[in-house]
Amino acid sequence: MAATVAGFMTVPFAANAADTYRFKMATGWAGGPLMDIGAKAFAERIDQLSDGRIKVQVFPGGALGNALKVSETVKNGVAELGHTWMGYDWGKDPSVVLFGGYAGSFDSERMLHWLYEAGGAEMQRQYRDEVFGVVSIPLFIRTAEVFLHSRKPVRTLEDIKGLKLRTAGAWLDMAKDLGAAPVTTAGGDVFPMLERGVIDATEWGTLWEDISPGFHKVAKYLIIPGVHQPTAPFELVINKDVWAKLSDKDKKLMETAARLTTLDSWLRIGEEDAKALDFYRKAGNEIIELDPEVQYKTRDIADKWADEVAKSNKWFEKVLVDQRAFEKRWANANQYRNVKVRPTAVQ
Structure with a gap:
């Protein structure tokens, strides 16, 4: 006890x-x-x-x-x-995801x-x-997290349909709207499930964090960016x-x-994330960037989901309104904080 x-x-x-x-x-x-x-x-x-x-x-x-x-x-x-x-x-x-991050x-x-x-x-x-x-x-x-370590290539909305992926939180619901078949489990169970093919793909952490559990050893494809979890x-x-x-x-x-x-x-x-992509390339992983339509669709689903939850949950509505006011206040931040530089090729 x-x-x-x-x-x-x-x-x-x-x-x-x-x-x-x-x-x-x-x-x-x-x-x-x-x-x-x-x-x-x-x-x-x-x-x-x-x-x-x-x-x-x-x-x-x-x-x-x-x-x-x-x-x-x-x-x-x-x-x-x-x-x-x-x-x-x-x-x-569901209000917890506003503090823990969601799509x-x-x-x-x-x-x-x-x-x-x-x-x-x-x-x-x-x-x-x-x-x-x-x-x-x-x-x-x-x-932002890795979107997926996957045994299958994932780039388009069509690729996500029927995909058996491990995730947690609100993304369990939202991934279904993209056509996936999500499940959740504790972190220690993810590698063996991926290795045995019980799941097709998993999300967990950032590029660097995901080196430790070794998902890249049993899943060839690394899918970025983590539109399901920007923070x-x-x-x-x-x-x-x-x-x-x-x-x-x-x-x-x-x-x-x-x-x-x-x-x-x-x-x-x-x-460490800045160093990690090179690690995955050397490990033989193929790095795939999600098509823009997937990224836009994900945010649309997230905003619609949040609007619906807020209608019947006072705490969710309170936090969402506050966060959206903050986001609006920062909407033009890149204009005064980021200086444009000439793009250079990345080797």
Whole structure:
């Protein structure tokens, strides 16, 4: 059974000394960048910022509960902390995908600005508290994902029809509108399913992140760009009773550690992604860019889906309206932020 919160907290060693804590963190990951520069990086940073007072033991997906239900594991007190993608909870409330990214989202740079400068993180905190009963803080963010590692070439709308693909979140529904046959499963099951041909294709992470699970070894075709997931913010979930016992100073330390880890993950993934295409070419993969009609169709489906959900879901409507206002405010950003340069051939 779940241990009590008090069982994971040590008694202060002096009357005026700061509290020390030992927390368990459930995750949805067996390993890879999500573990190394996400969950474990956060644990290292909070240890450093707290001068060793706050220590976090990170557990791989499935060790403390269902890897797709980390927020539930944390709410129930099996773990004090969790690292997950909020979109896994979309079956309870689809609003989660607006915070976790979906086919209608803006890119990662804009998402970071919305979260940290335009009130998105505060809205996320309030939403998770009211609907799921946990504390939520952004932790880790991806750039656009790979659309598919596929055993079959995929370029057109016709190629997607009947394709058995692994995915999660709102894309399970939207992919059906493109004619695909999607299923979902935890990350650790994806490689063997792809290897055995149980699925034709999978999406998971960015170019660099997908090197670690080795999908390229059993799927010849790499399909880009990730129109299903232009960005993917992840989150730190905290048990509400645990959060309530923290001092204001320690709450701020947790928020700062998560923010620094998030920004570092974005910078690291951006640089590593730039190197990854060459890796896949040398590994013998064929890189295919989706036809424009697929990319346009995907955004049309996403916008229509969001409009429909917003009609009957107040939280979804609230977040969607806020994000679209932000997107409108940034509509002309490229004009004043990007300087045109003469195109050069890429070798």
